[in-house]
Amino acid sequence: MIKGKKISVYSDLKTGLFSKLFLILGFFLIIFYFLQKTIGLIDVDVNIIESILAFSIIFIGVGIISFLISYQFSKLAKIADEIEKENLMDED
Numbered sequence: 001m002i003k004g005k006k007i008s009v010y011s012d013l014k015t016g017l018f019s020k021l022f023l024i025l026g027f028f029l030i031i032f033y034f035l036q037k038t039i040g041l042i043d044v045d046v047n048i049i050e051s052i053l054a055f056s057i058i059f060i061g062v063g064i065i066s067f068l069i070s071y072q073f074s075k076l077a078k079i080a081d082e083i084e085k086e087n088l089m090d091e092d
Contacts, residue, residue, distance in 0.1 A: 022063030
């Protein structure tokens, strides 16, 4: 039998960490792309440089999406705190 997972509203499922990781990696690749296009740090094929640009856009997009999910998790935790406080006041 499969055991179900219970996820708390206070757990952001590490989306904050992943958003920072993807954004840093995406911006690093964009900086590398612009340096390669202007200065020509290493001699590589044009297709590889364009692939680096594509991956940087993908990483930045995934980073922004995971940041938005992390932000929604934090808002959900705040709402859960307010509901718990209201319930405690009603019980008293």
